[in-house]
Amino acid sequence: MPNFSLAGKRALVTGASRGIGQAMAIALAEAGADVICASSSEQGCNNTVEQIRALGTVNVAQVNADLSDMQAVEAMAEQALTLWGGIDILVNNGGTIYREPAVSFPLDAWQKVLTVNLDAAFLLSQKIGKAMIDQGGGKIINTASMLSYSGGITVPAYTASKHAIAGLTKALANEWGASNVQVNAIAPGYIRTDNTQALQDDEKRSTEICARIPAGRWGETEDLKGAVVFLASPASQYINGHVLAVDGGFLAR
Structure with a gap:
């Protein structure tokens, strides 16, 4: 369906070296977008870039920045904007996690998680969102979580x-909707990635999690592809400020 085509669009995806970010970057490319893959290390997205290049239909590039370094984040935003003359789709997916009980949670770990997961997403949205407003529109997609709804255990930051x-x-979304910039989020359920490896390895917790999911299984990164293409495409033009749960029904229980 043409509504879902991303042909001619330019996307930047952070955290695109593996896992959910890699799947999202590939999905956008499969839908026709030219994709800039971002990671924390130089050449960190080589595998993703190779997979997109193998499609033979779109342009692909990569940039890098430590998301805990705001100067590096700002420089990456400027580099991405100049690469192909603008960005139409920004996916703020890069993030980190630290597990420890709240009573002993280190302050420096707290600050790093908030800086990487929140500050970097805001700064990228601010820099690229301004350019989107100036060019007449764009799509920003943030990666939320099931822990956007609940408290979790030993992951307060x-x-x-x-x-x-x-x-x-x-x-x-409230500020930029009138400028034709839609800002939405995807809240992945329990997806098999390295971020959730500790939970996957905990037989008791893994069994409890699957028992609550109507789909009866952990999600795979492939399960996020449709959602990111939808929110990046003209098909979602009247959707703004929404958090879309892709969770196998976890929240329904």
Whole structure:
């Protein structure tokens, strides 16, 4: 369907080296977008770039920045904007997590998680969102979480950051909707990635999680592809400030 085509669009995806970000970057390319893949290390997205290049239908490039370094984040935004003359789709997916009980949670770990997960997303949205307003429109998609809705266990900083991402999504949608910039978020359910490896390895917790999911299984990164293409495409033009749960029905229980 032409509504879902991303042909001619330019996308930037952070955290695109593996997992959910890699799947999202490939999905956008499969839908016709030229994609800039971002990671924390130089050449960190080589595998993703190779997979997109193998499609033979779109342009692909990569940039890098430490998302805890705001000067590096700003420089990456400027580099991405100049690469192909603008950005039509920004996916703020890059993030980190730290697990420890709240009573002993280190302050420096708290600050790093909030900086990487929230501050970097805001700064990228601010820099690229301004350019989107100037060019007449764009799409920003943030990666939220099931912990945008609940508290989790031993991940207070991550939970705070993902609640904040949901709020930031709505705040930016309110300000930029009239400028034809739609800001939405995807809240992945329990997806098999390295970020959730500790939960996958905990047989008791993994069994409890699957028992609550109507689909009866952990999600795969492929399960996020349709959602990101939808929110990046003209098909979602009247959707703004929404957090879309892709969770196998987890929240329904």
